[in-house]
């Protein structure tokens with residue numbers, strides 16, 4: 001069994017492939033179509049998209065054309081960050097399903113606790129309303145698991161306090177250098193699986209000396225160290241690439257990082273991303 005077919009089990013019993021293929025910043029249209037088609041050919045069975053990425057139609061077409069059994073591909077999408085009420089959540093979900101050409105989703109997430117253009121705004125009531133709509137979709141079987149993304153401990157507490165379902169997933173930016181201990185500990189305590197987006201810090205982690213040194217030591221590439229690190233932490237890395245060779249490289253991570261080396265990597269604190 002390679003790393004692409006290994007799974008975690010969420011707190012509702014649903015299995016999720018340990019490594020997903022991220023599609024953020026992959027252009028809609030042919031780029032997204034070709035990338036997802038290649039990823040499925042390489043063996044990825046977990047594809048992560050979002051309404052906000054604008055590429056759901058191309059992603060869905062690539063999944064359809066791969067002619068895999070529906071139950072063999074795990075598909076995630078996300079609710080637009082500015083949608084913070086019940087009815088619009090149901091409507092947005094139907095739009096996502098239509099664009100993807102699917103009749104159910106494996107995982108549906110609230111993309112962020114606030115609209116991207118108003119980060120930090122308190123949307124507690126709106127997040128509860130959106131999550132309650134997701135609970136309805138979950139109960140109806142239109143989605144197999146529901147969760148959140150970019151949620152802090154306080155954002156998660158708000159959902160736990162006012163909704164019936166403990167989110168199955170919290171998808172956050174996570175890579176060597178970015179400290180997520182507080183939210184990670186909270187999620188572990190509540191059996192919320194963490195998915196790690198930008199596992200390579202959007203590519204900027206790859207030339208960090210501490211990561212390069214570790215890659216030399218293990219005779220792996222910096223990208224493989226980044227992805228293995230997130231697996232050692234029990235999270236789901238979502239690497240993305242438009243190149244087939246890199247897709248293979250990012251999945252070829254069947255090795256172990258020692259506890260001592262994990263400590264060294266965890267102690268490194270630096271976010272090299274540039275926005």
Ligand code: A2P
Nearest residue numbers: 198199200201202203223239240241242243246
């Ligand atoms: P490309 O799509 O040209 O391969 P993240 O997953 O953290 O968002 O990082 C994605 C970025 O890292 C993209 O720019 C991608 O470029 C690049 N990338 C992905 N995999 C690798 C790899 N194995 N080696 C070098 N760069 C990579």
